[in-house]
Amino acid sequence: MSAAALERQLRPIYDSLDTGSNKSAIVACNKLLKKHPNNDLLKALKALALVRSQKVEESLVLCDEILAAKPTDDAILTAMMHVLRGLGRQMDMISMFEEAFKQQPGNEDLGAQTFFANVRAGHWKTAQQIATRMHKQFQEDRYLYWSVISAVLQANDPSTPPAMRELLYKLAHRLITSATTPSYTNADRFHLHLSILRHLGLHEEAHKLLDHEAGKSICSTSLACNELRRDIWHADGRWAEEGALAESKIVEKKDRNWLEFLSMLDAVYPPNMADDDAAKTECSARIEHARSVFEAVAEKDGLKDRSGPLALLELERRARKHGCSNDPERLLNLLKSYFDKFGSKACCFEDVKPFIDFDGEVLANWTSYLQSKETSLTSLTGLQQRINIHKLLRYNLTASEINVESEASRATLYAKEYIDALPLGAELPVTELQPADDLAILAGSAYVSLWKISEDVKYLHCAATLLEFALTRSRQCYLIRLMLVRIYRLLGAPSVALEHYRGLNLKQVQHDTLSHILLSRASTFSLASTGDLTFATECLETSQIYVSNSQETADFVVRAFTQEKYSQIPEFIAFEDRLDNSLQRDTIKMEHVRMRFTHEAITSDIIDLELIELKFIFDRNHHDNRDFAIIPNYQPRSQLTFNEQTALFGKTDGLGWLLTFLKLYIRALQQASDLDDVVEEKLLIGDRPKQNLDPDTKLPLHERLRKRQDDQLSELSSDELTLLKYADDLADWLECYHDHIRPHPSVVLAEAAKQTELKTGHPLKGIELALQENGGANGNGHNKKDEEPPAAKEPPEGVVQFFDSIKSRFAAAQNSSPVEALHVATLAQEAFIFLTVETQRFKPASVVKVHKLGPLVQSVKALRANAIAALKEISAALAKQADLEATADKRKDFIDSCSAVMTTEIDHDFVFGVAKRVTDSRKKVLDGVGKGIVRVCSSYL
Amino acid sequence: MCACTCLFSAHSALKSSCRNLDLWTETYGISFYLSYLSRWPDLCCVQEAPNGRMMGYILGKAEGQGNEWHGHVTALTVAPEYRRLSLARKMIDLLEFVSDEMYKGFFVDLYVRCTNNLAIDMYEGMGYSVYRRVREYYGSLGIGKGGRDEEDAFGEFKPRYHPYAHPP
Numbered sequence A: 001m002s003a004a005a006l007e008r009q010l011r012p013i014y015d016s017l018d019t020g021s022n023k024s025a026i027v028a029c030n031k032l033l034k035k036h037p038n039n040d041l042l043k044a045l046k047a048l049a050l051v052r053s054q055k056v057e058e059s060l061v062l063c064d065e066i067l068a069a070k071p072t073d074d075a076i077l078t079a080m081m082h083v084l085r086g087l088g089r090q091m092d093m094i095s096m097f098e099e100a101f102k103q104q105p106g107n108e109d110l111g112a113q114t115f116f117a118n119v120r121a122g123h124w125k126t127a128q129q130i131a132t133r134m135h136k137q138f139q140e141d142r143y144l145y146w147s148v149i150s151a152v153l154q155a156n157d158p159s160t161p162p163a164m165r166e167l168l169y170k171l172a173h174r175l176i177t178s179a180t181t182p183s184y185t186n187a188d189r190f191h192l193h194l195s196i197l198r199h200l201g202l203h204e205e206a207h208k209l210l211d212h213e214a215g216k217s218i219c220s221t222s223l224a225c226n227e228l229r230r231d232i233w234h235a236d237g238r239w240a241e242e243g244a245l246a247e248s249k250i251v252e253k254k255d256r257n258w259l260e261f262l263s264m265l266d267a268v269y270p271p272n273m274a275d276d277d278a279a280k281t282e283c284s285a286r287i288e289h290a291r292s293v294f295e296a297v298a299e300k301d302g303l304k305d306r307s308g309p310l311a312l313l314e315l316e317r318r319a320r321k322h323g324c325s326n327d328p329e330r331l332l333n334l335l336k337s338y339f340d341k342f343g344s345k346a347c348c349f350e351d352v353k354p355f356i357d358f359d360g361e362v363l364a365n366w367t368s369y370l371q372s373k374e375t376s377l378t379s380l381t382g383l384q385q386r387i388n389i390h391k392l393l394r395y396n397l398t399a400s401e402i403n404v405e406s407e408a409s410r411a412t413l414y415a416k417e418y419i420d421a422l423p424l425g426a427e428l429p430v431t432e433l434q435p436a437d438d439l440a441i442l443a444g445s446a447y448v449s450l451w452k453i454s455e456d457v458k459y460l461h462c463a464a465t466l467l468e469f470a471l472t473r474s475r476q477c478y479l480i481r482l483m484l485v486r487i488y489r490l491l492g493a494p495s496v497a498l499e500h501y502r503g504l505n506l507k508q509v510q511h512d513t514l515s516h517i518l519l520s521r522a523s524t525f526s527l528a529s530t531g532d533l534t535f536a537t538e539c540l541e542t543s544q545i546y547v548s549n550s551q552e553t554a555d556f557v558v559r560a561f562t563q564e565k566y567s568q569i570p571e572f573i574a575f576e577d578r579l580d581n582s583l584q585r586d587t588i589k590m591e592h593v594r595m596r597f598t599h600e601a602i603t604s605d606i607i608d609l610e611l612i613e614l615k616f617i618f619d620r621n622h623h624d625n626r627d628f629a630i631i632p633n634y635q636p637r638s639q640l641t642f643n644e645q646t647a648l649f650g651k652t653d654g655l656g657w658l659l660t661f662l663k664l665y666i667r668a669l670q671q672a673s674d675l676d677d678v679v680e681e682k683l684l685i686g687d688r689p690k691q692n693l694d695p696d697t698k699l700p701l702h703e704r705l706r707k708r709q710d711d712q713l714s715e716l717s718s719d720e721l722t723l724l725k726y727a728d729d730l731a732d733w734l735e736c737y738h739d740h741i742r743p744h745p746s747v748v749l750a751e752a753a754k755q756t757e758l759k760t761g762h763p764l765k766g767i768e769l770a771l772q773e774n775g776g777a778n779g780n781g782h783n784k785k786d787e788e789p790p791a792a793k794e795p796p797e798g799v800v801q802f803f804d805s806i807k808s809r810f811a812a813a814q815n816s817s818p819v820e821a822l823h824v825a826t827l828a829q830e831a832f833i834f835l836t837v838e839t840q841r842f843k844p845a846s847v848v849k850v851h852k853l854g855p856l857v858q859s860v861k862a863l864r865a866n867a868i869a870a871l872k873e874i875s876a877a878l879a880k881q882a883d884l885e886a887t888a889d890k891r892k893d894f895i896d897s898c899s900a901v902m903t904t905e906i907d908h909d910f911v912f913g914v915a916k917r918v919t920d921s922r923k924k925v926l927d928g929v930g931k932g933i934v935r936v937c938s939s940y941l
Numbered sequence B: 001m002c003a004c005t006c007l008f009s010a011h012s013a014l015k016s017s018c019r020n021l022d023l024w025t026e027t028y029g030i031s032f033y034l035s036y037l038s039r040w041p042d043l044c045c046v047q048e049a050p051n052g053r054m055m056g057y058i059l060g061k062a063e064g065q066g067n068e069w070h071g072h073v074t075a076l077t078v079a080p081e082y083r084r085l086s087l088a089r090k091m092i093d094l095l096e097f098v099s100d101e102m103y104k105g106f107f108v109d110l111y112v113r114c115t116n117n118l119a120i121d122m123y124e125g126m127g128y129s130v131y132r133r134v135r136e137y138y139g140s141l142g143i144g145k146g147g148r149d150e151e152d153a154f155g156e157f158k159p160r161y162h163p164y165a166h167p168p
């Protein structure tokens, strides 16, 4: 058949792949392969369809065949690129392109592809060598720059030793100066050049470039280059020059970029300023000069721009810091005049917050100034001023001024003013924010603070009700929703929290930065045990963003290379890393695992799979991208923030929490699993994640899993700590039995090989070798079974007592609050799951017999029976509590507790609606968790 | 505090989307931000307070053939609490400047929803004018102030010709 004819027949295969009809693609490939059994393109397309239908083993077989043939054909390479990406095999992708390029060294495109394959894998050294080769061969400037930035990226890679870094920068410098055209022909090349010079401290050379007309012109349009220029000047001690330049921009060009103001301020107090009288006098003169400039700016800009007045404040703050202020009243006066000007702008509070940490007399003076302001709620400016005054006064409240009585009167005042001010926004469509929103937020904050002081839940009811009402007036006010999500979690009404969370309509990266407000410790509310996967699904959907990040960001790094946007490349790489290794990502994963085990049968497949994933996560270097600053906080600085106040169980979870739970789960799963490191290495299909450089991760896993650190433990609630202790005791007790019974790696591998062969008809590659290696290195491995089994030990006290004590703990928690009851109940259930995971190996009668586990099995049985009895009691108590929830009495209680916020607008019907949703939601979760516990007990009997 | 006009770095994408949960602002996907940054990083910038709070951002691009070569404002947003402080004006100024000086564009254009009266007034105040109406540029946004008709009729705003623009 002609090539054209074959191509025609391939078209439908591509179409099927494009539309996701992998099955028909496989069928079509098989048909054509009959006629062309050696066509590698067909094989590659089939491999792709197989990967996409999760038939990994079969795809691997084809993959190996194709790679062995060392393809150079573009279509095959492209198809294979997708296959190998799908399999997570970047190393293979690199060698595939390297081989191809080796065979066709004149093929520029193959050179670039090889370069990009290394870029995707972060192999900067090889990338640099390839680019250099390409530059020699194809004589294109861009390849020279590719090699330059590759050297820089290698230098910046955390795994590069410090001594090497200098050398790499020097290499980059040598390369870039060898270019035939000067770097200032292009802003990004120029930027790269400057950054190398800055790093090497070659300021002379940098100045030459910067003083050149072209260099100046680039800096005037490119913020990135200008930033570097400023850094270099500063590093050179040219503070005064930089300040003068900034001043001319501010005065002549009316530049109002705050960075210019900072340059001027830095010039007033240069870091290298001497500490003698002469220096002080000079400094005073500079202060006076800067002040006159800023005052003129302030005068000129009026209300249009607040840079001038803010620069005056910052100037005075720094003068005080350096002991150069000659007027004790000035700061206060500046603040007052700032407020007089911008007190009716919403940004006023955030603007002045950094300057007002006052106490004593100054505070009294500031407070009385604010209190003396006449504001009226009949105009928008009056309203905004009032809001700012409340925020500013509240910020500085001292601990002694905060008690139930005073907070209650503040809450009432904010709430009343909120209602009073509503008419001001009556004309606005509901899609607009209401000007009075912040008063509702203040009132909500004060009620939450009241709850915190008094532990009386009625204040949370008030907060919820008032904020719910505010939301009916200002549907887009996401700040109110954020607060409500947190409050409903505290109230044990997760479905209502979820509703508001969804109302936020989070998109894209917001899933990473904001999902914590709902999903932290969400397993407390999960009904996965009853088959209701709402929260589990939320976890999975939220995690989508990470999948698309890994796939997309690397593509854009490559694109930045082709577009020569070198300034962006390090940024993109850092960004990808931040999302890839996001703390929130893995916290969600952990919660999902916790939910999953309550829902799915605990098979060895799940155990192995989760074990490997959690181990990868454990080795990551995490970034915390969570946004807490977005949660409104108008609590006094002497108090916890709103976020801290509303964290479940008073404990904000972070890296410490995650690591502790990871250790807990990895240890249990590892004991239950037959996969040891040798086996895992052999069976792993994709590449391993990059090595973490933290020295702690170099310790043997066994040791790391046992390490308990106080700073980490402090993020756990006391009930979580109890669970931790129990799980540790349990694992310590059973470890020797697991180690004794677990089959030798060679046995596990042989079994895996057998399974693969059954599935694919091909042997598992690399296994024979592994079997030999292991047989040789560990000759007596097979004889382990001949050793005496470890003697039966009684279960430790901590394990035996656990379920009895958690029963009484549960009773106390139930009295305290629904959410605490849920917490203890779900932890008790989790403890039972640990028991199940840890003891599954001892179930088969044959195992018990061979290893003489009779006494052990008896202990386990007793433990299990006791656990189930306790869990059933807890379940029954939850059912009872649930029945009390959605009743008229309960709703009435709720409504009565909201009397403080009820008005003609927030009437009985409205509060009834809130009460109903809260109590219904509570009933559902209490009832569901209770029923789920029984299901978990019975499915693991 | 006040406005730092900084680069829109990839990292800003993490922050930006938290700040602007705003109806008028499309919250774009990672690939959207990155595709702009990988081509026109100098037409994208953020206004950031020294404490890291993001106050607003602008994303732009350069496009067009021959005499149509111009800068385009793709997205502009300022967080509600920082409005009416000239931040939008500053960012537009910067984009126009870079479009003229670095890209040598002939004009700057942009699209606004016809229902977004505030933005329309602002752009008109800055010298932009409507030159054509485009249908269905944005995804549906519910019913606009004036009912159905306005909902899917969208204005494309002006090529404001820069008399001093450089020849291509």
Ligand SMILES: CC(C)(COP(=O)(O)OP(=O)(O)OC[C@H]1O[C@@H](n2cnc3c(N)ncnc32)[C@H](O)[C@@H]1OP(=O)(O)O)[C@@H](O)C(=O)NCCC(=O)NCCS
Binding pocket: A304, B022, B024, B025, B074, B075, B076, B077, B078, B079, B082, B083, B084, B085, B086, B087, B088, B089, B090, B111, B112, B116, B118, B119, B121, B122, B123, B125
């Ligand atoms: C439109 C938006 C970007 C304006 O930002 P801003 O920083 O407040 O605008 P500026 O302070 O720079 O205002 C510039 C001029 O626009 C006009 N303007 C801006 N907001 C206005 C308002 N609410 N009412 C009347 N005029 C207004 C004024 O003429 C103002 O000049 P002035 O303050 O000297 O009178 C901001 O409101 C926003 O982010 N909105 C949501 C997103 C959006 O609509 N983007 C535009 C679509 S591409």
